[in-house]
Amino acid sequence: MDQFNLEIISPEKSFLTKSDTEEVIIPAIEGYMGILKDHIPLISFLKPGIIDVKSKNETLNFYVDDGIVEFKDNTLSILTSNIFDLKEIDINIINKIVKDAEEVLKKENIKDQDRYILDQKIEVLNSIRSN
Amino acid sequence: MPSLDDLRKRITSVKSTQKITKAMKMVAAAKLRKAQENAEKGRPYSEKMNNIILNLSAGVSDPQSAPKLLVGTGKEDIHLCVVLTSDRGLCGGFNSNIIKKAKNYFEKIQKEGKSLKIVTVGSKGYDQLKRQYGKSIIENISFKESKNINYFDAAKIGNLIIEKFQNEEFDFCTIFFNKFKNVISQIPQVQQIIPLENENKNNDEKLVSSYEFEPGEDEILNNLLPKNISTQIFKAMLENSASEQGSRMTAMDNATRNAGDLVDKLTIQYNRSRQAAITKELIEIISGAESL
Numbered sequence: 001m002d003q004f005n006l007e008i009i010s011p012e013k014s015f016l017t018k019s020d021t022e023e024v025i026i027p028a029i030e031g032y033m034g035i036l037k038d039h040i041p042l043i044s045f046l047k048p049g050i051i052d053v054k055s056k057n058e059t060l061n062f063y064v065d066d067g068i069v070e071f072k073d074n075t076l077s078i079l080t081s082n083i084f085d086l087k088e089i090d091i092n093i094i095n096k097i098v099k100d101a102e103e104v105l106k107k108e109n110i111k112d113q114d115r116y117i118l119d120q121k122i123e124v125l126n127s128i129r130s131n
Numbered sequence: 132m133p134s135l136d137d138l139r140k141r142i143t144s145v146k147s148t149q150k151i152t153k154a155m156k157m158v159a160a161a162k163l164r165k166a167q168e169n170a171e172k173g174r175p176y177s178e179k180m181n182n183i184i185l186n187l188s189a190g191v192s193d194p195q196s197a198p199k200l201l202v203g204t205g206k207e208d209i210h211l212c213v214v215l216t217s218d219r220g221l222c223g224g225f226n227s228n229i230i231k232k233a234k235n236y237f238e239k240i241q242k243e244g245k246s247l248k249i250v251t252v253g254s255k256g257y258d259q260l261k262r263q264y265g266k267s268i269i270e271n272i273s274f275k276e277s278k279n280i281n282y283f284d285a286a287k288i289g290n291l292i293i294e295k296f297q298n299e300e301f302d303f304c305t306i307f308f309n310k311f312k313n314v315i316s317q318i319p320q321v322q323q324i325i326p327l328e329n330e331n332k333n334n335d336e337k338l339v340s341s342y343e344f345e346p347g348e349d350e351i352l353n354n355l356l357p358k359n360i361s362t363q364i365f366k367a368m369l370e371n372s373a374s375e376q377g378s379r380m381t382a383m384d385n386a387t388r389n390a391g392d393l394v395d396k397l398t399i400q401y402n403r404s405r406q407a408a409i410t411k412e413l414i415e416i417i418s419g420a421e422s423l
Contacts, residue, residue, distance in 0.1 A: 012172060041343060
């Protein structure tokens with residue numbers, strides 16, 4: 001399969017760069033989106049979810065809280081402030097994020113959009129936890 | 132004329148101060164390397180973010196409907212200034228340079244009859260500003276507890292600013308920090324973050340206008356701009372920490388050298404008075420012997 005470049009950048013450092021990616025599935029705000037080579041230029045942002053990075057030899061999975069995605073010239077750039085490798089993620093961290101999210105949900109004056117995102121977050125994290 | 136004993140004590144005390152400044156210089160040098168590394172690692176994120184915003188804002192045709200974070204509220208009455216300083220002293224002119232720059236700006240604003248609100252980050256800036264501008268300071272944030280600069284701290288400040296902006300507490304937002312040029316020179320900077328000032332307006336880089344946006348452009352901009360504020364603040368904090376260490380290193384290097392000069396001077400003085408005392412004693416003995 002055709003390959004393209006992927007870079008995941010967090011504010012502190014460049015988190016991951018790969019040049020042999022074949023397919024990336026991202027949790028875009030309006031639903032999961034698969035990206036292959038020669039996708040048209042795209043800008044979107046993410047909701048809490050799992051990023052699947054598929055290359056020839058391996059598949060990587062990351063959890064992200066939010067982020068911005070840009071695809072241009074066969075390079076997919078993902079900017080995110082909160083990202084964890086699913087293989088290394090600590091159950092305590094998951095518990096903490098879920099707890100924080102639930103705390104915020106209890107407040108009454110939150111916007112529908114925030115509520116939706118927080119619900120998503122808890123759902124995704126719970127499914128990670130049960131695996 | 133100080134006694135021999137006094138001089139000896141002074142020399143010892145200057146020498147031990149020299150040891151401290153020397154150690155501080157070395158610590159600052161080690162920290163500087165790390166801070167510089169961090170600043171470099173953080174660069175791709177803010178560059179990419181800037182690029183995307185540039186592409187997006189190029190597509191905004193109607194300033195009426197554009198997000199307020201991008202184009203401003205249309206008024207110019209209230210200015211919010213975020214002054215980023217360090218939590219520790221002994222770093223030469225690092226803090227005073229920022230404060231001087233900020234005070235100039237404050238005066239200009241007050242002369243124009245606009246009102247001023249100040250957020251200080253770092254305790255040194257608060258200490259220096261509270262006497263003159265105590266009434267204008269609405270928030271004082273300090274990250275003494277966090278060892279390294281991290282994005283969450285920056286996001287905290289960013290969210291605070293955005294919240295205040297949404298409550299229409301100010302129209303303009305500017306940040307003050309030191310830009311790291313090299314170890315000897317750090318340049319105090321003023322950067323306007325709301326409304327967004329495009330640094331690379333003259334940049335001829337080809338803009339890809341055929342992006343597909345999902346969801347719409349407006350919604351992405353609305354989501355992106357608040358993040359950009361935090362990113363800009365994070366960038367400023369990284370630059371600031373590298374500058375702080377660089378400034379401290381230079382200051383401590385100077386202090387060590389000055390202490391060395393002082394020790395030399397005192398030693399000469401000590402030797403001279405010691406010799407004078409010996410000569411005096413000799414004269415006394417000789418003249419005593421002669422009179423017999």
